[in-house]
Every structure is written in structure tokens, then in C-alpha cells.
Amino acid sequence: MLRHGNRRPGLAWPLRSHRPLSAKDLLLGTLPLRADGEPGARIWPAPTRVALIGCESGGDLRFAESFGLATAMLHNGAGLVTATRWVLPTSFAFHRLAQLPESVRPLSEAVIAVDTAHEDEDPVHRLDRWRAEGRIEHSPLLWAAMTSIVV
Structure with missing residues (x-):
């Protein structure tokens, strides 16, 4: 989720100035983050x-x-x-x-x-x-x- 002012969406906590891409992001994409979210397979095939x-x-x-x-x-x-x-x-x-x-x-x-x-x-x-x-x-x-x- 959007945390600590980091503008990049993702499910992992930000580390310093970036948010790591996690396996959970790859699987779920932005579905848990917003109503019009997309599954991870569509974003990162x-x-x-x-x-x-x-x-x-x-x-x-x-x-x-x-x-x-x-x-x-x-x-x-x-x-x-x-x-x-x-x-x-x-x-x-x-x-x-x-x-x-x-x-x-x-x-x-x-x-x-x-x-x-x-x-x-x-x-x-x-x-x-x-x-x-x-x-x-x-x-x-x-x-x-x-x-x-x-x-």
C-alpha cells in the first residue's frame, strides 16, 4: 500500500528511497491497492x-x-x-x-x-x-x- 510518502504503489514497505518489488506484488499486482487495480500477471507477465x-x-x-x-x-x-x-x-x-x-x-x-x-x-x-x-x-x-x- 502507499506508505510513508512513497508514491510508487506496492505491497512491500519502502526501504530508504525506493519500494522493493515483492513476490506478492508480482502475484496480486495493484488489486489490493485500489478498486480498479490489475492482477500482477497483467502488469508483469x-x-x-x-x-x-x-x-x-x-x-x-x-x-x-x-x-x-x-x-x-x-x-x-x-x-x-x-x-x-x-x-x-x-x-x-x-x-x-x-x-x-x-x-x-x-x-x-x-x-x-x-x-x-x-x-x-x-x-x-x-x-x-x-x-x-x-x-x-x-x-x-x-x-x-x-x-x-x-x-
Whole structure:
């Protein structure tokens, strides 16, 4: 709702000078804010394929009545949503804990792999790389967190 003088409509509380866009906004749009409001799917339709690669971006899906970004994307028209089920280790963590050189960027590579998979007809075969090479940057620590929901 309109709060604290912030002129942008939304259901999240303003933070400093802006109001974050929330999953609730994506789902409900402006329906709870005014009589002539529009549903979120009409205001923010989702593309066919959506990747939400961030710490626990798909955490809402573990509950029977989920209400989060992944659910909002499905509700707003996405046919495929890839999200992560747990907190992801950063590339810095791989550098610090596994002594990988800074030129190796496991998290960036995982994000690029998801993007590539969303653009391609064939899935990414990271398990084969892990089994063949056994290298930490190909480990399930990152890619096993990814979940794809297809409607």
C-alpha cells in the first residue's frame, strides 16, 4: 500500500528511497491497492523461461502453500522456472576454501550453464563432468541446488 510518502504503489514497505518489488506484488499486482487495480500477471507477465539463480530463490517451493518468486513466475505465465533450493557458495568461497585460482569462477559458470540450458533444447550435463574429472568446480555443491519446475 502507499506508505510513508512513497508514491510508487506496492505491497512491500519502502526501504530508504525506493519500494522493493515483492513476490506478492508480482502475484496480486495493484488489486489490493485500489478498486480498479490489475492482477500482477497483467502488469508483469513472465517470459516463457525464467532463471532465478540466487540463494534459496526456490525456497518457497518446499512448502505446501508456496508464496515466493518462483511461484509468482509460474503464476505469471512462465512454463519453466529454474531456481535454487539452498544458499549457494560464492566463487570467492571456492577460491578461499578449495584454493581454486581466481580465474576459475564456479558460480558464474553455473549461472551461464543455466542460461545456456534455457536457450538450448538439450540439458546441461554437469554430472558427466563431475564424474569424469572430479574437480571441485564441477561438484554438485552448486548445480544440485538448481531445480527446474516445468508447467
